[in-house]
Amino acid sequence: MAEPILSVRNLQTQFAAQEGVVHAVDGVDFDVFEGRTLGVVGESGCGKSVTARSILGIVESPGRVVGGQILLRPAKGGAPIDLLTLSPKAMRDIRGPEIALVFQEPMASFSQYYTIGNQITEAIRLHMGMDANAARARAIDLLDMVGVPQPSRRVDEYPFQLSGGLRQRVMIAMALACDPRVLIADEPTTALDVTTQAQILDLLRELQQKRGLAIILITHDMGVIAEMAHDVAVMYLGRAVETGPVGEIFSSPKHPYTRALLRSIPTVLAKPRTRLPTIAGSIPHPFNRPTGCPYHPRCSEIITGLCETAEPPAVGEASREVRCFLHGGRP
Amino acid sequence: MIAFLLRRLALGVMTIWLISVLSFVIIQLPPGDFVDAYIAQLASSGSSVSAEEAQAMRLQYGLGQPFYVQYGKWISRVVVGDFGESMEWRRPVTQVIGDRLWLTLLLSLGALIVTWTLALPIGIYSAVRQYSVADYIFTLVGFIGIAVPNFLMALIIMYFAFKFFGASVGGLFSAEFAMAPWSWAKAWDLAKHLPLPAVILALGGTAQLIRIMRANLLDELRRPYVVTARAKGLSETRVILKYPVRAALNPFASNIAYLFPYLVSGSIIISIVLGLPTVGPLLVKSLVAQDMFLAGTIVLLLGVLTVVGTFISDLVLMWVDPRLRHQMD
Numbered sequence A: 001m002a003e004p005i006l007s008v009r010n011l012q013t014q015f016a017a018q019e020g021v022v023h024a025v026d027g028v029d030f031d032v033f034e035g036r037t038l039g040v041v042g043e044s045g046c047g048k049s050v051t052a053r054s055i056l057g058i059v060e061s062p063g064r065v066v067g068g069q070i071l072l073r074p075a076k077g078g079a080p081i082d083l084l085t086l087s088p089k090a091m092r093d094i095r096g097p098e099i100a101l102v103f104q105e106p107m108a109s110f111s112q113y114y115t116i117g118n119q120i121t122e123a124i125r126l127h128m129g130m131d132a133n134a135a136r137a138r139a140i141d142l143l144d145m146v147g148v149p150q151p152s153r154r155v156d157e158y159p160f161q162l163s164g165g166l167r168q169r170v171m172i173a174m175a176l177a178c179d180p181r182v183l184i185a186d187e188p189t190t191a192l193d194v195t196t197q198a199q200i201l202d203l204l205r206e207l208q209q210k211r212g213l214a215i216i217l218i219t220h221d222m223g224v225i226a227e228m229a230h231d232v233a234v235m236y237l238g239r240a241v242e243t244g245p246v247g248e249i250f251s252s253p254k255h256p257y258t259r260a261l262l263r264s265i266p267t268v269l270a271k272p273r274t275r276l277p278t279i280a281g282s283i284p285h286p287f288n289r290p291t292g293c294p295y296h297p298r299c300s301e302i303i304t305g306l307c308e309t310a311e312p313p314a315v316g317e318a319s320r321e322v323r324c325f326l327h328g329g330r331p
Numbered sequence B: 001m002i003a004f005l006l007r008r009l010a011l012g013v014m015t016i017w018l019i020s021v022l023s024f025v026i027i028q029l030p031p032g033d034f035v036d037a038y039i040a041q042l043a044s045s046g047s048s049v050s051a052e053e054a055q056a057m058r059l060q061y062g063l064g065q066p067f068y069v070q071y072g073k074w075i076s077r078v079v080v081g082d083f084g085e086s087m088e089w090r091r092p093v094t095q096v097i098g099d100r101l102w103l104t105l106l107l108s109l110g111a112l113i114v115t116w117t118l119a120l121p122i123g124i125y126s127a128v129r130q131y132s133v134a135d136y137i138f139t140l141v142g143f144i145g146i147a148v149p150n151f152l153m154a155l156i157i158m159y160f161a162f163k164f165f166g167a168s169v170g171g172l173f174s175a176e177f178a179m180a181p182w183s184w185a186k187a188w189d190l191a192k193h194l195p196l197p198a199v200i201l202a203l204g205g206t207a208q209l210i211r212i213m214r215a216n217l218l219d220e221l222r223r224p225y226v227v228t229a230r231a232k233g234l235s236e237t238r239v240i241l242k243y244p245v246r247a248a249l250n251p252f253a254s255n256i257a258y259l260f261p262y263l264v265s266g267s268i269i270i271s272i273v274l275g276l277p278t279v280g281p282l283l284v285k286s287l288v289a290q291d292m293f294l295a296g297t298i299v300l301l302l303g304v305l306t307v308v309g310t311f312i313s314d315l316v317l318m319w320v321d322p323r324l325r326h327q328m329d
């Protein structure tokens, strides 16, 4: 396979709170490829959003990236650069033209005090050096491209004048304003109804085909993963516990947590009105990280005496890794 | 939108009318009337007034008539611009008030400007650098500012100004200009005297506004749209000033109107302490003397200014808040 456009290696992000340190991201590894979608899946609170913000270098205080590498392959070719070593100014030039973000809450993620045109064009003018008229024309083109009807009128409207689905389209247009190579979509459809959800996912797929975008699609929904992802990273408590091509993740999941997630998808074959299986136990409080394998308190296949004490290393080749002693790596 | 503005205007006129009635009622509430107060004052200085004289005075001012007749006579003259005569000063009310109304307005405006230019940047800084040393210092100074009454502050500043600079900081004019007609020299003299009282008057409000701005902004800084702005690659200063500060400022537009009466009532004590020729001390004196027409006029004028302020504040709010503007249509 080709070189990854973005590689995250052993990324660690912590929040220093008064009660202790929250290891929100605790050694995440994954690769993202041009024209492909990496689905990042895991229960809420496992560190997906913090991972996204770490990649862009916009983790808010008291959070801090404390270790790892975020390697971006330059557009012109050459050796990958580690984003964590860039100056704040150089990092700002990455945000928008190289890597862009689409957020979960289209309403809250826009300012209600400026028109959508204003909010789209400011990035265009900043990064592409266009004047006001050219930037406006580009904003209208972008709105048209993401399927906003009457874009030349909508461009002067405020976010609160749009429907939820349109707002998310505008958010995508804004993310694409400076032609990024990597698009991170953080639960882009969670706040939308099912029909709109399908339309937004279609739009993302279409944009990817047209532009060869690399997409990191963050979700807690295995259904969305099945529909969208080429590759999958399953996250648990700040760590990617299993990665692999989507087909293999669904046909032969290895980690007990992945299997549990898959059991919780509704299928058309299931008997009506039966309860979906849920994953036993609840996510540990971030201050009380379990020792050993973080999943062991909830795991049905725990190897007593081992999983409580030792941390399973990643085993397998780079494109198909799992962190579980059932699959090797025993000390 | 026009309909809304007209409605607000009508409401404003109603409010002013209500203020005029209420002020008249309140001025009449204490037992006795101006003549009683006048007799008591003369008695304390050893002279006296005969019963006939007193009766004549009551007749002259219509004091014996029922309340609504007195009010009706007064207000019907007020609407054509005749505010009547001050009983105590024996001169037209407008002459007695003279420049005081504008000086009050000027002082309040000065205090408002000082308040905003100090409070907004400090509030922004304190929120962005929450729990920094500077934030703690501003918080401490702010609490002192809220806790110390401003007349005490005025006295302290006067004392130090006198002790160390030999300067007398009272008044809004130097002695040679106090009675002089308006001229450029007099205006310049006013400009030199205005800042200190304006700062003293502004202190309490500034401290409060810092707290409000800090809290508002802390709230806004946590919102997702700030992350969006950062993700666009804007510089941190730009992100903060364009987005969360803009949102945190919005409530202040509606605050303008309420700040004005607050500043005027705050200026009364300071004006007495610093000997400023504003309407505050005049109002207090006229209330003590039960000088109805003077007191009524002052209260009414302040009411009108407040209503006008509210109206302006509505306009500003509509101008700065797109959501409000769109609700109107």
Ligand SMILES: Nc1ncnc2c1ncn2[C@@H]1O[C@H](COP(=O)(O)OP(=O)(O)O)[C@@H](O)[C@H]1O
Pocket (backbone or CB within 6 Å): A015, A017, A022, A023, A024, A042, A043, A044, A045, A046, A047, A048, A049, A050, A051, A060, A061, A062, A063, A286
């Ligand atoms: N600003 C913050 N301060 C402290 N802890 C935080 C902060 N933001 C996120 N966290 C912690 O980081 C962990 C991961 O959060 P997040 O990445 O938002 O999860 P999700 O996978 O649902 O997106 C959570 O345990 C959360 O408590």
Ligand SMILES: [Mg+2]
Pocket (backbone or CB within 6 Å): A048, A049, A050, A186, A187
């Ligand atoms: Mg999240």
